[in-house]
Amino acid sequence: MTNPSLLILAGDGIGPEVMAEVKKIIGWHGDKRGINFDVSEDLVGGSAYDAHGTPLHDDTMAKAQEVDAVLLGAVGGPKYDDLDFSVKPERGLLRLRKEMDLYANLRPAQCFDALADFSSLKKDVVAGLDIMIVRELTSGIYFGEPRGIFEEGNERVGINTQRYTESEIERVARSAFELARRRGNKVCSMEKANVMESGILWREVVQRVHDTEYPDVELSHMYADAGAMQLCRWPKQFDVIVTDNLFGDLLSDAAAMLTGSLGMLPSASLGAPMANGRPKALYEPVHGSAPDIAGQGKANPIACILSFAMALRYSFDMGDEADRLEKAVEQVLADGKRTADLLGEDGVQPVTTSEMGDAIVEAL
Amino acid sequence: MTNPSLLILAGDGIGPEVMAEVKKIIGWHGDKRGINFDVSEDLVGGSAYDAHGTPLHDDTMAKAQEVDAVLLGAVGGPKYDDLDFSVKPERGLLRLRKEMDLYANLRPAQCFDALADFSSLKKDVVAGLDIMIVRELTSGIYFGEPRGIFEEGNERVGINTQRYTESEIERVARSAFELARRRGNKVCSMEKANVMESGILWREVVQRVHDTEYPDVELSHMYADAGAMQLCRWPKQFDVIVTDNLFGDLLSDAAAMLTGSLGMLPSASLGAPMANGRPKALYEPVHGSAPDIAGQGKANPIACILSFAMALRYSFDMGDEADRLEKAVEQVLADGKRTADLLGEDGVQPVTTSEMGDAIVEAL
Numbered sequence A, B: 001m002t003n004p005s006l007l008i009l010a011g012d013g014i015g016p017e018v019m020a021e022v023k024k025i026i027g028w029h030g031d032k033r034g035i036n037f038d039v040s041e042d043l044v045g046g047s048a049y050d051a052h053g054t055p056l057h058d059d060t061m062a063k064a065q066e067v068d069a070v071l072l073g074a075v076g077g078p079k080y081d082d083l084d085f086s087v088k089p090e091r092g093l094l095r096l097r098k099e100m101d102l103y104a105n106l107r108p109a110q111c112f113d114a115l116a117d118f119s120s121l122k123k124d125v126v127a128g129l130d131i132m133i134v135r136e137l138t139s140g141i142y143f144g145e146p147r148g149i150f151e152e153g154n155e156r157v158g159i160n161t162q163r164y165t166e167s168e169i170e171r172v173a174r175s176a177f178e179l180a181r182r183r184g185n186k187v188c189s190m191e192k193a194n195v196m197e198s199g200i201l202w203r204e205v206v207q208r209v210h211d212t213e214y215p216d217v218e219l220s221h222m223y224a225d226a227g228a229m230q231l232c233r234w235p236k237q238f239d240v241i242v243t244d245n246l247f248g249d250l251l252s253d254a255a256a257m258l259t260g261s262l263g264m265l266p267s268a269s270l271g272a273p274m275a276n277g278r279p280k281a282l283y284e285p286v287h288g289s290a291p292d293i294a295g296q297g298k299a300n301p302i303a304c305i306l307s308f309a310m311a312l313r314y315s316f317d318m319g320d321e322a323d324r325l326e327k328a329v330e331q332v333l334a335d336g337k338r339t340a341d342l343l344g345e346d347g348v349q350p351v352t353t354s355e356m357g358d359a360i361v362e363a364l
């Protein structure tokens, strides 16, 4: 049997630093658990642009299609702000999502007990929070045509198109219902069916998938603006939220921030099963490339490490290994270890990115 | 000189109840201050549909075009959930916005001292908060064509179009900069220029309006997802936020909820100046029609009353009268008067909608 394969795309900013810690975890699995991965590495985002003049080289794209899972760090930075839209770092990430057809973006918004105080929300509102946002990732206004800036009369007009087919909605709805069955068995679907026809179709299809395939799961619908409100008011009312690409972008970021655990939150982007039964998959932290702290040993590697835990669970069916890794992270936090982003006012000395990685390996 | 004219469209759910209290305030201005309005009333939303089979009768639309300001309560309710998209209560409101060309929607997100405890956010995060969200209201994905649900192959596809012209962006940017000059002199513009071409144009035009007309105002740009995060983390970093119709819908609702003062928040929707120099204008509370508590005397009339205060300020140039009314509201809150939505756990007896209105008249 061949080893499962991983492509590491560390990317820009703090990406390489946090990914270095993930490599320690991967190494530990080989040394101590006999779980070996074939790891290759490549460039994405600004660093790929610097090397090749494109944020994702075709060869890298081809490799991503072949491996069992991609681990991505982060892309972007002020250095690339003035690049043309078509070669911006983000385009590399969007191309991966689109060409790998990673339609289901799983974004857990979880509040770590040890960190509840970091939330801007009151402790009782967030303590113990554990919701899963399933964001459609390969369609909607991110990819719809026509798009562009056009001349019209004597001015320009900026155009983007929101576009959802029934089958695109069906498949991401299924992902949400499947997840719900393994969690709290509740799905809330969010759109603006009161304003957008694409939202009407969304609501109708999610309801149909529910009624015909998942009648046992509790389903509700909410307008996305009300959803944003309710996330801020009492997020614990939710279990799984399913929503489109653009609403998912805003709502999952708001939810992530609410937990107070932003530097801690992983994500998984999953597509259809490959020949070997594993889904196409890319794992990345929710946080960005944080260019302001890059290279200073201040970054928190936990989100990236927990993204690897999601890979163990969703790509390699190693739920026990994932649990172990997640427990190790909790352990280290409970022991009071904190990277600089997690410091309150109590005078604790921060650990470096690398020390945090070492501590987690230790706890394993 | 003729009296300024007002069209009251109380609408559905709690709309009529909260509007009844506004009428008391209008009456007080006539009796005690010699400020008389010519008030007419009509139907909008579900109640208009019940009477005429349309959520906004053409005659009502014509009246709205003629008056100096429209006061709207709220629209919608479960009774109308199964109506066709084209006659849903919301369509009445959207038609008013579009045909009156009310392009600048002003949504203050303000935390009332007496109510800071109601926020799900920590008190220091929200106490004293006072930001103004300027949401573009007549274009973008709410109104862009093509739109609809179409057959494609053997399935259906839901389509909406985001569309912004340079002049549409310019005029709402000007509204934001003008407001900023009278407040904290800071504007933050939000879009997704990293993903959407309409966002690229948005950013470019806002920057140009700034550089050529308002170089004295501090301008920053933020991606809308980061904006959602920052609103949840530390909203006091903002003064004026300007953003498009859809982002504004979500962001302003999130911001409103964060203040803990949802039942308290007014809004103004302003268009171009009419022949008499007054802008086309519609004022409405941010909260909805709350069908679950309609008719029980539980609704909080303050958001609707403060919407009238905004009318005094923005339509009738009566800033002093607006200040007086706002102070009366604060006074009543400071005196401990609370409608049912504002009750904590300290056993205060709630006042009814009508008692709250009376108390505010009293305080005036």
Ligand SMILES: CC(C)[C@H](C(=O)O)[C@@H](O)C(=O)O
Residues within 6 Å of the ligand: A090, A093, A094, A249, B194, B195, B225
């Ligand atoms: C970097 C950017 C293109 C991306 C998005 O908008 O999807 C990011 O915000 C995210 O949520 O993963």
Ligand SMILES: CC(C)[C@H](C(=O)O)[C@@H](O)C(=O)O
Residues within 6 Å of the ligand: A194, A195, A225, B090, B093, B094, B249
């Ligand atoms: C009622 C609805 C059409 C409306 C909107 O989406 O604009 C509401 O949510 C608002 O924000 O005023």
